[in-house]
Every structure is written in C-alpha cells, then in structure tokens.
Amino acid sequence: MMITLSPVPAIDDRPQAGTRPDSCPECASADLAQVAGQPPWCGRCEWNLDATIPSHGDGRFVRSIVRLDRRAGFRADRRLARSSVTESATRSRPTPAFLVLSLISVALVLLPVGALGAAVWLLVRGGTPLILPLLLLGVAYALRPRLGSVRRITRGAYRLTRQRQPALHRLVARIADSVGAPVPDIIVLDRDWNAAAAVVGLRRTRVLVLGIPLLVALRPQELVALIGHELGHFRWADSRWRLLTQPARTFFGALSTVIRPARGDAHDRGLEGLAALSYTIWRLVAGALSWLLSVVHLAMNTLDAWEGRRAEVRADSMAARAAGTTGALSMIDLLALSPVLAPLIAPNGTPGAAMDMWRRDVAATREDHAQQLPLLRQLTIRQQASLLASHPAPGRRHQVVAGMAYQDAVVVVTDGEAATVDAELQPYVEALRKQLAEAYEL
Numbered sequence: 001m002m003i004t005l006s007p008v009p010a011i012d013d014r015p016q017a018g019t020r021p022d023s024c025p026e027c028a029s030a031d032l033a034q035v036a037g038q039p040p041w042c043g044r045c046e047w048n049l050d051a052t053i054p055s056h057g058d059g060r061f062v063r064s065i066v067r068l069d070r071r072a073g074f075r076a077d078r079r080l081a082r083s084s085v086t087e088s089a090t091r092s093r094p095t096p097a098f099l100v101l102s103l104i105s106v107a108l109v110l111l112p113v114g115a116l117g118a119a120v121w122l123l124v125r126g127g128t129p130l131i132l133p134l135l136l137l138g139v140a141y142a143l144r145p146r147l148g149s150v151r152r153i154t155r156g157a158y159r160l161t162r163q164r165q166p167a168l169h170r171l172v173a174r175i176a177d178s179v180g181a182p183v184p185d186i187i188v189l190d191r192d193w194n195a196a197a198a199v200v201g202l203r204r205t206r207v208l209v210l211g212i213p214l215l216v217a218l219r220p221q222e223l224v225a226l227i228g229h230e231l232g233h234f235r236w237a238d239s240r241w242r243l244l245t246q247p248a249r250t251f252f253g254a255l256s257t258v259i260r261p262a263r264g265d266a267h268d269r270g271l272e273g274l275a276a277l278s279y280t281i282w283r284l285v286a287g288a289l290s291w292l293l294s295v296v297h298l299a300m301n302t303l304d305a306w307e308g309r310r311a312e313v314r315a316d317s318m319a320a321r322a323a324g325t326t327g328a329l330s331m332i333d334l335l336a337l338s339p340v341l342a343p344l345i346a347p348n349g350t351p352g353a354a355m356d357m358w359r360r361d362v363a364a365t366r367e368d369h370a371q372q373l374p375l376l377r378q379l380t381i382r383q384q385a386s387l388l389a390s391h392p393a394p395g396r397r398h399q400v401v402a403g404m405a406y407q408d409a410v411v412v413v414t415d416g417e418a419a420t421v422d423a424e425l426q427p428y429v430e431a432l433r434k435q436l437a438e439a440y441e442l
Helices: 062-088 094-126 131-142 152-155 166-181 212-218 221-237 240-258 273-336 336-345 356-369 375-385 396-402 415-439
Strands: 158-161 186-190 195-200 205-211
Touching: 062 205, 062 240, 062 273, 062 396, 094 131, 094 152, 094 212, 094 240, 094 273, 152 186, 152 195, 152 205, 158 336, 166 186, 166 221, 166 273, 166 415, 195 240, 195 415, 205 221, 212 273, 212 336, 212 415, 221 273, 221 415, 240 273, 273 336, 273 375, 273 396, 336 356, 375 396
Parallel strands: 186 205
Antiparallel strands: 158 186, 195 205
16 A cells, blocks of 8 residues: 655635635535635535646646646546446456556567577577577566565565564454455564555565554554455455566566666767767667657556556455444545654654554544545545556545445454554564654654
8 A cells, every 4th residue: 555645735615715616616516625725626526626736846848747647547536436336346357458468468478488488599509609698588587577575575674473473463364354365474564654465476475564653543443444455455366466467567668768868969978970970860769769668658557557546446345344434434534644644653752652652643633634634535636646646545545435335344453452462563663763763863
C-alpha cells in the first residue's frame, strides 16, 4: 500500500465573492465546498471536483499535461468506484489491459530466452568470435525477469519471529483465515509510514511489511483492516499477476534509458567535421527513438496503474471482511489524514513512553479534523487523481467500501490482545524513537 502524503489545506465553507457560484449547476445543490486557492466543488454530485490548479512553478505545457492527467485519472477512478460497488469481490477476472500487458510480456520474455539459446548454441558450435555470444549473454542477463529478494526487503528492517512475537503472528494468522489468504512466510517491521505485501525470490516467499509509525497510529480494528488489506493481495495473487506483466512494464523504459543520448552537443565535446556531423545525426536518431520508447513505457505503465488500482479495491474488500465495514472505513480515513498524522511520529517522545505520547497526539489530531473529514476525503479525490497512480485516492476507496454491503467484523481484537501486541512492538517503537532522535541530534 503506497500512501501519498499530500498537503491538507484548511477547509473554508464561507462564501467568497467572485470565486464560487451560489449553487451547483448540475444538481442545484447549495452544498458547495471551498478550499483556499482551489476551485469550489459540489459535495453531492462532485461537479467541478476534477478541476485542479497545477503548480505555478511549472511551465504552461507541464501544467496542461498535469491538468489533463488529473481529469482523466478522475474519470477513470470514478468509473472504477462505480463498477466496484456492483461487481462481486469474490473473484478476479482478467481485463483487456491485463491481457495486453501479458501478451506483450510473453513476447518480450522470448528475447532473453532466444538470446541465451543463441549464445549457448554459438559457444557449443564454436568458430564464432567470442564477443558475439558474450554480447548475447549480456542481453539475456539485462532482460531477465526480476524476482526480488528477501534480503533486499529486509535490509535495514526488523524481521519478526513466531517465538518472540507470538501474539502478532496469531493475529495475522486469524486475519489470513478470515479472508482466505495464505499466511505470510515473513513479517517485517520498517520505519516507513506505509505497509506492503510482496512475493519474492525463486521460492516465492510471501513477505508482509508493516511500518512502525503506521502501527502506532492505528486503532486495533484499523490494524486488522490494514493487515486484511495487505493479505488480500496474497488472496488474489496480485504479485503473480505483476510478475507476468513485469517485462512490459520495465523493458521499454530500460531500453529508452540505455539509448538516450548524453547531454552535450558536438561543440561541447570538441568534435569537428565528419565526427561532429555523425555525432549530431546519432543524437537526433537516438533521441527520437528514446522518446518513442518513453511514450510506449508510459502507455504500459498507465495500463498497469489501472490494474493496480483495481487490485487495491479488491484488497479493501478483504479489509472490510476481516475488520468489518466500520473498521475498514476508519482505516481509510486515517490514510486520508496521513499528511497531518505522519509528522506526529517525531523525535520528541520521552524514552519508554513514545508510543503512548504519539498515540495521544494522533488521537487529538484526528478529533480536531473529524468535522472536516467528509470534505478532506473528497479533496484527496482531486489531489491524487492520475492515470499513473497505483492507488485510488482515500476518498474513492471510502466510497467503494461504503457502497458495499455492510459487514460485521470477523476478527475482533480485545483490549488484552491489543495490549499484548503493543508489548511486542514496544522495543521497536523505542528503537524508532532513538533513531529519530539521533537523526535530529537530540
């Protein structure tokens, strides 16, 4: 789960002369929201919610591209939200986007396989300059599928064990059973305000990554929802599908980077005559090819982002199944407030009491923003809409879960269980406090 930290501006519902109409031109509602520096929108039908003001520091072309992307992303996410409420969350069907990516990936996989086979054949046959099979082997290696590794994920993080953290492992197992997902092979804690689920390596090891700051901020049922969401990715084998489409997502971008000309023209490099002409022609041809490959790479990742957002909605349905609809919605609300909550996990905690202090600060801040939450959710829909976004905005996710049939919690965490899990996490919270204090030289 990639959590985006966008600024949370103050909500201003007061009429502002010359900046806001009296009522919505679509549904005639007078319930128009106003945020300082942004166009008003209708809180009922979302009129004008797709309007946005890109950064003034960007050029006109960049601003127009950002505006088009956000509006297109807004429409795509609205279609996704509407269809997800009516579709069954008990199965995952291949979409045209996934089939296109898969077919392209299959074709691209044949390249390293063919290069490897040709290199072996040339070496066995002999009589060929050694440089040719070596080049083919280099091509095969460069285009090989990336399977990830446990070592890379656990680097700089804490690997939990069933012997030292039995309560957390029991809770994860209960949640996995409630959503019909396999239990993760490894649970890892890191220092990010985030969470993730991945299947890596040749053995396809399932890894659940939980960010310590996020665990501190979550209430018990929200923790169930978060873990249920991440295990939902195991339930739907999302890592397997991403592995199938990986070549299409990465090949064209990597090739574009390889052939992209270095900065500096012939004059900068001290070239003259025929050398300068050849270098200039090469820069033009390679630059054009690199640009075309970048466009293809962008198209592939746009299709992949659409699939990723569908996967997140499916995972949210698993969060609601495990923690109940109320717990899942509350967890999503915390994500909507991430920009103001994440900075509270700061290096000012008293040794041994950081968890309690941080939680009090988070609870107080959530209470302060409770009245604004409906508008802030909608504001995330505007700010985080993009065709390249891997996750729907929290506001869209809240819409989808709220539109599904209400579910009671299957996994309920008692006060005693929550206290036991906290006790297991306490040493890592204290380690985070020390690391933050050292980073800020406190």
